[in-house]
Amino acid sequence: MTFAALGMTPLISVFDMPSAVSFYREILGFDLVSASPEVETREGTFSHWVWLRRGPVELMLNTQFDSNERPEENDQARVAAHGDTVLYIGCSDVDEAFDELTRRGLQADAPTMAPYGLKQFSTKDPDGYTVVFQEVR
Structure with a gap:
């Protein structure tokens, strides 16, 4: 007998948890x-780890630094290194997704057809990770 895989939930590391959570939840x-207990730090009040879901899509965020250890600015070399990480989110209607998300404040170019035949649009999150929304038919 084999087990049934139920999905996958990537964990990404974020510099500023409140900004990341705001982007993923509000935008x-x-x-x-779920979330770890909130902590009071010089950086603010937040959880070091959160688990997020939109429909069947799940994502976990974890802070890069422990409490009171975060530097004033994010390491731009680290942000640039996130360029090889892309989170693809399948949509039933990518134009509808674009309309909804831009009404929520998302900054992105309109959907286009990718060379491999999927209609999609992309954006960057506050940590430089690329998030692509693509139509699944």
């Missing part, structure tokens, strides 16, 4: 599934 429309 992209994810809901909070």
Whole structure:
């Protein structure tokens, strides 16, 4: 007998948890599934880890630094290194997704056809990760 895989939930590291959570919840429309206890730090009040979900799409965020250890500015070399990480989110209607998300404040170019035949649009999150929304038919 074999087990049934139920999905995959990537974990990405973020510099500023409140900014990341705001982007994924307020702009992209994810809901909070679970979070570690909030901490009071010189950087603010936040959870070091959160689990988010929008429909069947799940994502976990974890802070890069422990409490009171975050530098004033993000390491731009680290942000640039995120260029090889892309989060693809399948949509039933990518034009509808674009309209909804841009109404929520997302900055992105209109959907286009990719050379491999999928209609899609992309954006960057506050940590430089690329998020692509593509139509699944």
